[in-house]
Amino acid sequence: MEKGKDEPEFDRIFQNAPAKEPERQYYFIEQAKKIVAKQNKALGRRQKMCCVTFGCQMNARDSEKLRGILENIGFEKTEEEEDADFIIYNTCTVRENANQKVYGRLGYLHSLKKKRPSLMIALCGCMMQEPEVVEKLKKSYRFVNLVFGTHNIYKLAELMAQVLANPQDMVIDIWKDTDRIVENLPVDRKYSFKSGVNIMFGCNNFCSYCIVPYVRGRERSRKPEEILAEIRRLAADGVREIMLLGQNVNSYGKNLEHPMTFAELLEQVSAVEGVDRIRFMTSHPKDLSDELIRVMASHPNICPHLHLPVQSGSSRILKEMNRRYTKEQYLALVGRIRKAMPDISLTTDIIVGFPGETEEDFQETLDVVEKVRYDSAFTFIYSRRTGTPAAAMENQVPENVVKDRFDRLLNRVQDIAREQSARFEGRTMDVLVESVNEQDSSLVTGRLANNLVVHFPGDASLIGKIVPVHLDRCQGFYYLGSPAAS
Numbered sequence: 439m440e441k442g443k444d445e446p447e448f449d450r451i452f453q454n455a456p457a458k459e460p461e462r463q464y465y466f467i468e469q470a471k472k473i474v475a476k477q478n479k480a481l482g483r484r485q486k487m488c489c490v491t492f493g494c495q496m497n498a499r500d501s502e503k504l505r506g507i508l509e510n511i512g513f514e515k516t517e518e519e520e521d522a523d524f525i526i527y528n529t530c531t532v533r534e535n536a537n538q539k540v541y542g543r544l545g546y547l548h549s550l551k552k553k554r555p556s557l558m559i560a561l562c563g564c565m566m567q568e569p570e571v572v573e574k575l576k577k578s579y580r581f582v583n584l585v586f587g588t589h590n591i592y593k594l595a596e597l598m599a600q601v602l603a604n605p606q607d608m609v610i611d612i613w614k615d616t617d618r619i620v621e622n623l624p625v626d627r628k629y630s631f632k633s634g635v636n637i638m639f640g641c642n643n644f645c646s647y648c649i650v651p652y653v654r655g656r657e658r659s660r661k662p663e664e665i666l667a668e669i670r671r672l673a674a675d676g677v678r679e680i681m682l683l684g685q686n687v688n689s690y691g692k693n694l695e696h697p698m699t700f701a702e703l704l705e706q707v708s709a710v711e712g713v714d715r716i717r718f719m720t721s722h723p724k725d726l727s728d729e730l731i732r733v734m735a736s737h738p739n740i741c742p743h744l745h746l747p748v749q750s751g752s753s754r755i756l757k758e759m760n761r762r763y764t765k766e767q768y769l770a771l772v773g774r775i776r777k778a779m780p781d782i783s784l785t786t787d788i789i790v791g792f793p794g795e796t797e798e799d800f801q802e803t804l805d806v807v808e809k810v811r812y813d814s815a816f817t818f819i820y821s822r823r824t825g826t827p828a829a830a831m832e833n834q835v836p837e838n839v840v841k842d843r844f845d846r847l848l849n850r851v852q853d854i855a856r857e858q859s860a861r862f863e864g865r866t867m868d869v870l871v872e873s874v875n876e877q878d879s880s881l882v883t884g885r886l887a888n889n890l891v892v893h894f895p896g897d898a899s900l901i902g903k904i905v906p907v908h909l910d911r912c913q914g915f916y917y918l919g920s921p922a923a924s
């Protein structure tokens with residue numbers, strides 16, 4: 439790593455740093471804390487940081503780790519970028535519009551920094567793993583203080599020590615890949631009652647449209663004992679709901695010293711005292727085992743919800759996508775899941791306009807939607823990602839054709855989701871209360887185990903509690919309910 443030039447003090451700090459993790463990062467937290475404390479004293483107030491997350495649950499969890507480190511360094515949290523002394527964007531690059539959003543907001547950050555030159559700006563996450571993005575930042579966005587990637591977020595304290603000592607430099611630290619997992623760093627959870635827990639990092643699937651394997655690196659699993667210890671700590675801290683996170687949770691454990699399956703891990707997680715709800719995401723259909731279906735069906739604290747991205751209903755397109763299942767295999771899998779768990783909620787991701795997609799292929803997708811009847815579906819317009827095999831395919835579908843298919847798909851998906859959601863009307867089901875309703879403060883908002891949203895009369899004292907609620911009326915994609923006697 440390049441060290442600070444102007445600060446002899448800074449050399450000394452690095453020379454004294456322990457080599458072992460996470461001790462090294464705790465050492466840098468202390469060092470950065472001293473610098474921030476000095477600055478706070480000069481300013482006569484505590485400096486604030488604002489961490490903005492783009493992208494998926496994986497990034498949201500990473501942001502909790504970033505916030506944990508920054509809070510330990512001595513920053514106060516704020517949601518307002520205008521109030522912040524330090525702004526960090528945790529970026530996503532799964533579709534091109536994710537990148538455009540970040541560039542757009544960088545223009546705004548530049549204007550903030552012109553007004554307040556002491557403002558520090560950091561960029562991290564998936565988009566930073568793309569070499570052309572970093573080149574562009576180096577060339578046209580020199581006002582950014584710190585750029586790092588997905589593989590070294592654990593190192594934020596060390597990078598902060600470097601940035602705080604050299605505020606004029608642009609510090610860039612991007613790793614191509616890593617097999618390293620650093621445990622036991624601070625985390626600042628967004629919710630007191632639910633939490634994501636990483637079980638694995640990276641992806642080996644290389645679906646032909648997808649940039650994630652290039653920006654998140656090869657698949658690696660956390661040790662089960664580390665996962666279970668974290669979940670026990672969370673449960674002891676009052677967390678009721680755990681979401682196990684991985685790009686493809688069904689291939690968990692393959693690369694461990696003592697290999698184990700995801701189903702085995704899930705069974706162990708479900709035995710942890712105090713965890714009332716367990717979710718997980720994402721499941722790749724090609725790896726979803728009958729063992730997993732059995733474990734799900736036989737443990738009441740595993741939520742009856744599966745996110746099972748289909749991507750396309752056409753076996754020909756699925757092959758081009760390198761998904762490694764056919765339409766028939768997918769439908770057969772859904773049949774097995776529904777047979778074991780008739781009430782289960784199924785959700786999915788669908789891409790429209792993959793290169794070479796014909797109207798007939800698209801009709802196959804609509805057919806899957808009709809047959810599966812998803813509780814909800816995320817629909818995406820295919821986005822060409824540089825470096826992926828699909829980006830080089832010649833038969834890209836014209837924009838107007840894609841847009842038309844997208845609209846037709848969205849209408850159908852939404853109609854079915856509305857019908858599906860209504861199937862629990864009149865029942866009494868448990869709701870984990872998440873917040874006071876934003877529009878009507880006499881209501882609280884929470885979720886059923888199957889992930890459907892419910893609003894019902896209540897107050898803030900219910901937040902984090904699981905309460906039985908009578909589902910009076912389905913209003914499209916959510917329920918209005920009333921508290922039931924427990």
Ligand code: SAH
Nearest residue numbers: 647648685720747787788789818819820821
């Ligand atoms: N690992 C997860 C999530 C990956 S990203 C999984 O395999 O399901 C979330 C979703 O983004 C994907 O399921 C896919 O539907 C969508 N997606 C990924 N790359 C895309 C692209 N190039 N264009 C449009 N949608 C894309």
Ligand code: SF4
Nearest residue numbers: 641643644645648650
């Ligand atoms: Fe992307 Fe496929 Fe990996 Fe999901 S499984 S992250 S869609 S490559």
Ligand code: F3S
Nearest residue numbers: 493494530531532564
């Ligand atoms: Fe985006 Fe990275 Fe997630 S590209 S979808 S934030 S893994």
